[in-house]
Amino acid sequence: MHGMIQLRRHALSVFLLIFFAFCFAMIGSNPYRAFAAGGECKIILSIDRSGSISDSQWQQMGVQVQNLLKTGVTGVPNLYIAMWTFSHGDPADDYNTPHGTDYIQAGTIPGNLTLPGQQNSIINTIFFGTNSTSSPIFGPTHPPYLVRDGGTDYQQAFGYSSDPNNGGAATVNPAVRSIVNGSPDGFVLITDGAPNYPGGVDGNSGLDNNNAALSAGRAARGSAAYTAIPAYGAYVTEPNTPAPDLTGLNYTILKNPTDSVGPVNFGNIEGFVRDKIADACATVPPATYSLTPSVNPSFGQGGGVITDGSQPQFDYTVNNDGDTTNTDWQIYDMQIDPGVPIPVPQCFNSSCDLNTANVCAYLSSITCTPSQDDNNATPNSGTNRQVVKPSITLYTNRTATVKDLSSLKPGTRVCRGLRISNPTQTGIPPYRLSIYCFVYAKAPLLQIHGGDVRVGRPFQGDATSYQSSGIYTSGYTLRGTDKPNGLTFGSWVEYGALAPGPIVNLASLAGYRGGAEPPVDGCGASSSKSTNYLTFANYDTASSECGHFSDSIGNIPNVITPALSLDGLQPISIDSSFDLNSSSARAVYQYGSIGNPKPDSLTINYSSIPQKGTYVIYAPENTIEIVGDIKYTPLIPPNSKYQAYELKEIPQLFIIAKNIKIKSGVTHIDAWLVAKGSGDSDGVINTCSDIKANDPKACEKQLTVNGPIMARELQPWRTTVYTGSCKLEGNYLTSGGCVGSTTNPVDKPGEIFNLPGSSILWAINQTDLSRAQTTYTIELPPYY
Numbered sequence: 001m002h003g004m005i006q007l008r009r010h011a012l013s014v015f016l017l018i019f020f021a022f023c024f025a026m027i028g029s030n031p032y033r034a035f036a037a038g039g040e041c042k043i044i045l046s047i048d049r050s051g052s053i054s055d056s057q058w059q060q061m062g063v064q065v066q067n068l069l070k071t072g073v074t075g076v077p078n079l080y081i082a083m084w085t086f087s088h089g090d091p092a093d094d095y096n097t098p099h100g101t102d103y104i105q106a107g108t109i110p111g112n113l114t115l116p117g118q119q120n121s122i123i124n125t126i127f128f129g130t131n132s133t134s135s136p137i138f139g140p141t142h143p144p145y146l147v148r149d150g151g152t153d154y155q156q157a158f159g160y161s162s163d164p165n166n167g168g169a170a171t172v173n174p175a176v177r178s179i180v181n182g183s184p185d186g187f188v189l190i191t192d193g194a195p196n197y198p199g200g201v202d203g204n205s206g207l208d209n210n211n212a213a214l215s216a217g218r219a220a221r222g223s224a225a226y227t228a229i230p231a232y233g234a235y236v237t238e239p240n241t242p243a244p245d246l247t248g249l250n251y252t253i254l255k256n257p258t259d260s261v262g263p264v265n266f267g268n269i270e271g272f273v274r275d276k277i278a279d280a281c282a283t284v285p286p287a288t289y290s291l292t293p294s295v296n297p298s299f300g301q302g303g304g305v306i307t308d309g310s311q312p313q314f315d316y317t318v319n320n321d322g323d324t325t326n327t328d329w330q331i332y333d334m335q336i337d338p339g340v341p342i343p344v345p346q347c348f349n350s351s352c353d354l355n356t357a358n359v360c361a362y363l364s365s366i367t368c369t370p371s372q373d374d375n376n377a378t379p380n381s382g383t384n385r386q387v388v389k390p391s392i393t394l395y396t397n398r399t400a401t402v403k404d405l406s407s408l409k410p411g412t413r414v415c416r417g418l419r420i421s422n423p424t425q426t427g428i429p430p431y432r433l434s435i436y437c438f439v440y441a442k443a444p445l446l447q448i449h450g451g452d453v454r455v456g457r458p459f460q461g462d463a464t465s466y467q468s469s470g471i472y473t474s475g476y477t478l479r480g481t482d483k484p485n486g487l488t489f490g491s492w493v494e495y496g497a498l499a500p501g502p503i504v505n506l507a508s509l510a511g512y513r514g515g516a517e518p519p520v521d522g523c524g525a526s527s528s529k530s531t532n533y534l535t536f537a538n539y540d541t542a543s544s545e546c547g548h549f550s551d552s553i554g555n556i557p558n559v560i561t562p563a564l565s566l567d568g569l570q571p572i573s574i575d576s577s578f579d580l581n582s583s584s585a586r587a588v589y590q591y592g593s594i595g596n597p598k599p600d601s602l603t604i605n606y607s608s609i610p611q612k613g614t615y616v617i618y619a620p621e622n623t624i625e626i627v628g629d630i631k632y633t634p635l636i637p638p639n640s641k642y643q644a645y646e647l648k649e650i651p652q653l654f655i656i657a658k659n660i661k662i663k664s665g666v667t668h669i670d671a672w673l674v675a676k677g678s679g680d681s682d683g684v685i686n687t688c689s690d691i692k693a694n695d696p697k698a699c700e701k702q703l704t705v706n707g708p709i710m711a712r713e714l715q716p717w718r719t720t721v722y723t724g725s726c727k728l729e730g731n732y733l734t735s736g737g738c739v740g741s742t743t744n745p746v747d748k749p750g751e752i753f754n755l756p757g758s759s760i761l762w763a764i765n766q767t768d769l770s771r772a773q774t775t776y777t778i779e780l781p782p783y784y
Contacts, residue, residue, distance in 0.1 A: 040078045041281035042103055042184045045273070046157045047126065048191035049085040049099075053148045057236070057266055059138045061190065062127040064270035066136060069119050072107025073277045074426055079106040082179045083126050085146070088153035098156060099146060100176045101125050108428060110355045154195040154217025154252045158187070158226065172225070180225045186280025187231045188273055194248035217252040230258035232276040236266050288425055289322030291387055292348065293329070293418040295436040298397045305441045305476075311401055312438040314416045316394040324388045328421040331380035332359050333400065334435065335367040338411030350429040359419050359433055371416075394418070410698055410719075413437040442700065442719030444474070445748075448493040450755035451708075453506075455499035459676050459683075459712075460558045470501030470547060477518060487515030491749065496534040503547035508534035556710050559674060563654045564588055566614050566766065576600045580607035580615060580630070580653065588616040597621030602657070604630065609651050609670060611635060616654040620676075624657035625689060629668045647765040650758050653707075658682050660711075661689035664699050664718075668706075672759070675711040683712025687751055691717055704752045707759055718750030 047061060065083070072079050084100030101122040109115050117133035124132045129146040137143065155161065159176040172180050195213035221231060233253040235244050249261050258279065264272045298313045306312060318327065347354055360368035371380040378395070385392070402414050415437035423432040456469035475490025492507040507516070511531030532539075532546050540548035572587045576598065580589075592598040602619045606628030609615065617624065632651050653671040659682055660675045677683035688699035699719050 040080055041076055041186075041277075042080045042082065042182060043277050043280060044159075044179060044184050044187045045081060045083040046159075046187065046189045047083060047085050048087070048152060048157070048189075048193070049146060049148045050087040050152045050191075050193060051149045052152075052193050055145060057192065057238075058127065058145050058148060059142070060266040061236075061269060062123065062136065063138050065126070065273075066119075066123045066138075068270050068273055069104070069106050069123065070108070070116070073274050073281075075278060076281045077107075077427055079277065079281070080104065081106050081122075082182065082184070083122060084159065084176050084179065085126060086153060086156035087148070087150040088156055097175045098159070098173060099125060099129060100179060102178060103182060108350065110350065110353065110428075110430070151196045152191060152193040154189075154191075154213065154248070155220045157189050157191070157217065158220035158223070160216075160220040160223065184225075184229055186229055186277060187226060188234065188276055189231070189249075189253065190234045190236060190269065190273075191249070192236050194245065195252065214248055214251055217248075221252055221255055228256075230256060230260075230276075230280050232259065232280070233261035234264045234269065234272050234276075235261070236264050236269060239265055239267070289320055289325045289387075289389075291325070291327055291420055291423040291432065292319045292321075293317070293420045293432055293434040294319055295416050295418050295434045297436065297438070306438050311399050312414055312416075313397055313399050314436060315396045316398065316416075316418050317391050318385075318387050318394065318418075318420055319391040320387045320389045322389065324386060325422065325425075326384045326386050327423070328383045329381060329385060329394065330357075330359070330419045331371045331395075332417040332419065333369050333371045334363065334413075334415035334417055334437075335402075336413040336415060336437065338409055340366060347433055348429075352429065354433065355430050357419070357421070357431060359417060359431075362433075363417075368417075408440045409695065410440065410442055412440050414440065442698075442750075444491075444716060444719045444750055445489065446473070446491045446716045446718070446751040446753065447510075447749045448753045450494060450757075452496040452498065453493045454553050455497075455503075456501065457553055457556050459710075460555045462555075468501045470499050471497065471503045471506045473505045475505050475512065486518065488512070488518050489515050492531075493534075496536060497547070498536045498549045498553050499547040500549060500553070501547060502540075502543065502545040503532075503535055504545070506535075506546075507531035559654075559672070559708075559710065560656055560676065562766070563614070563616050563656070563672075564618065566616075569614065569616060571618075574602075574617075577603045577605065578617065579605040579628070580609060580617075582608055582610050584610060584615065586610075586613040586615060588618050591617075591619040591624075592621050594620045601625050601661075603627055604655070607631070607653075608633060609653050612649040612651050614649075614652045614654070616656065618654075619657040621658055623659040623661060624655060625661045625663065626655070626666055626669065627663045629666055630671055631668055632670045647761050650762040652759065652762050660685045662687045662703065663690050664688045664701060666703060667701050668704050670706045672707045673705065673709050673711070677712060684715060685709065685711040685713070686715040686717060688717035699750070702748065702750060702752070704754065706754045706756050708755060709753055716751050 045065065047065070049058075053061075069081055080103040082101060082103045084098040086098050104118050104122050105115060106119075120135050121131055121133045123136045124130045124134075127136065127138075127146055128143055130143070156173070159173050159180045160171060161173045195217050220226075231253050233246075233249045235246055235249055237244055244263050246261055246263065253259050253261050260276070262272065294317045296315045296317070298315045316331065318329070354362050356362060360370065382394075385394070398416075400414065400416055402408070408414075415435050417433055417435040419431055419433045421431055423429065453471065455471050458464055473491040475488050477486065477488045490505050490507060490512045492510050492512040494510050495508070497503050497506055497508040508531075511533070516531050535546045536549045537547070539546065542548075567586065569586060569588045571590045572585070574589045574591055576591070578589060578591075591602040598619070598621075601623040602617075602625070604617065604624060604626045607630045609630065609632040611634070630653065632653075654674065655671050656674045656676070658675065658677040660673055662669070662685075673685055675683045675685045687703055692698050699717055701718070703718050
């Protein structure tokens with residue numbers, strides 16, 4: 001009979017990898033001319049809404065002008081845009097009164113919550129004729145567009161109106177007077193046709209480029225308000241149309257050397273206008289770059305988890321995808337308690353709303369301090385550090401010293417952050433920050449002595465399928481070169497491991513005893529077969545995993561029915577708190593019955609198993625919680641005499657329940673543990689039921705169980721922490737494994753499940769046999 005353990009997948013997530021980033025801007029300067037008053041640059045967009053502009057063309061204009069207003073222009077930090085529409089039609093209509101809006105700042109301003117609404121309002125006014133601040137809607141579901149009608153009037157394009165037929169002088173239209181008189185720095189006219197109004201002087205009022213129309217537009221361009229500023233003409237066309245006649249537009253616009261005119265496809269209006277604004281504002285486009293800070297683990301400390309008490313080490317790098325530039329930087333120390341979230345999961349863009357250089361103020365919910373010194377050697381901040389493409393390394397292999405590691409709560413994250421300034425040439429975002437965290441954790445190692453581990457075996461009579469059941473454990477490798485550094489440690493079974501699903505990181509044939517030579521990188525690899533020789537079926541080619549034993553591995557035998565009737569055991573009802581002692585009678589100590597559960601769990605206190613006989617604690621519909629050690633202590637001379645009795649009277653204790661929970665203070669149990677529950681959450685044996693996430697000592701006592709384990713699910717939650725400097729200094733034992741001290745070996749498991757020979761002898765002698773007779777022997781693998 002072998003030890004039987006029914007394991008389901010139980011994953012304790014003990015690490016997390018956290019990255020943050022935030023942003024800082026670099027503002028371009030103007031070496032050629034000063035901006036208008038206050039360092040601002042003001043641009044007028046004059047948009048043709050004559051009758052030749054279709055809905056689709058109007059929509060194209062609107063979307064691209066909206067993008068321009070919301071994003072601004074690279075290198076122009078304080079850009080203000082005003083707009084109006086122009087046309088001329090029936091004098092009784094309102095086309096002599098252009099729809100105009102005053103200057104509004106373009107781009108995004110961190111913290112300015114009203115700016116997006118103002119930008120929406122200007123787009124709505126121009127393209128829909130409404131002052132709504134809601135986001136403009138273009139496309140099939142758009143509200144009615146502003147009416148386009150009338151002729152193309154370049155005089156109105158500049159904000160002037162007159163009637164040459166009546167000899168009137170050109171005057172600034174009252175509707176746009178404040179815009180024209182607002183000291184603009186540039187003017188952009190967007191049109192799809194040559195001027196054809198006003199006409200009548202030469203009798204060709206309906207023809208393009210008639211003399212009256214040209215003269216009126218030219219006069220407006222040369223007025224005092226526009227004399228010293230550049231003007232740009234965009235004649236927009238449908239795709240694949242013939243080249244336009246730019247005679248009229250050239251005649252009207254081109255007055256100064258800085259003026260320019262160009263035909264533009266409707267799909268390229270935004271790019272054309274951006275270029276002309278940059279020219280008008282006389283800025284030099286800054287270098288194009290994007291800096292991204294990066295904090296990473298060094299010395300192979302990947303995975304984010306530290307289980308051996310070593311100090312974390314970090315690398316700090318700034319990556320650059322563009323031109324060489326400079327940046328300022330600062331490193332931060334951070335410590336995050338278990339369960340405390342980091343404010344945002346990522347922070348590489350303006351949505352992080354990180355507009356201050358004080359990272360600790362931004363991360364106000366965690367312990368954070370600017371790191372002034374690292375390794376007692378180099379300051380952890382700098383200014384004007386040049387960053388070339390692709391990257392620059394600030395530091396490598398930097399140790400973040402953490403005081404009193406043993407006092408950290410399991411799951412505590414120790415982090416380093418790297419903040420940089422000037423990450424882009426646009427000024428958005430202002431800073432960027434990268435954070436990397438290590439999690440201090442405990443290694444949940446177990447050893448199974450004297451038998452196999454079989455997973456996916458249902459109890460007799462259980463029709464549930466366990467084909468996906470597997471064994472999932474973890475291991476760790478000590479860093480360094482001197483043995484045992486470099487060896488891999490993990491959980492192992494003394495003999496064979498079988499499961500219908502995967503077997504991950506569990507060594508069979510005691511493969512991890514004393515540490516295994518790396519690489520141990522998965523079943524099937526030649527380097528790892530030495531740790532999996534008895535892992536059936538040893539290697540699954542389809543999944544490249546251990547396990548996947550396709551043959552039937554049978555059922556967990558029905559030991560409950562025989563145990564309840566052994567030697568005529570009689571039932572004795574017990575209360576919710578119970579302990580076994582030397583005077584206890586052989587009996588079935590029953591707590592409730594099938595179909596009649598008790599209202600509370602059954603607690604088993606410290607117990608001493610009598611010297612001989614079988615004892616059963618039976619709670620079929622309740623959970624049993626073991627809160628004290630349960631031991632059999634044999635009588636050993638000279639203080640007492642050996643007792644002689646039949647093999648079937650070897651003392652045995654059965655603990656049978658729906659679930660079995662073992663508290664963290666328990667270190668020794670000499671008993672059969674059988675958890676047979678009918679529900680998906682039942683049939684569970686848990687080895688540390690009072691685990692506390694904020695307790696540094698949580699579940700660190702080693703638990704030894706002598707006796708078979710039978711359950712639908714085993715949750716081995718005991719852990720151990722290695723905190724020594726286990727090297728060759730007299731503490732490394734080639735035959736016995738590695739120890740950092742006489743009491744703290746690095747391969748010390750949190751749990752040992754042992755199938756003792758006494759249980760096997762007792763089981764096979766529950767018939768008429770009264771003795772065990774040896775006829776021959778076979779030397780099995782060593783019994784550890």
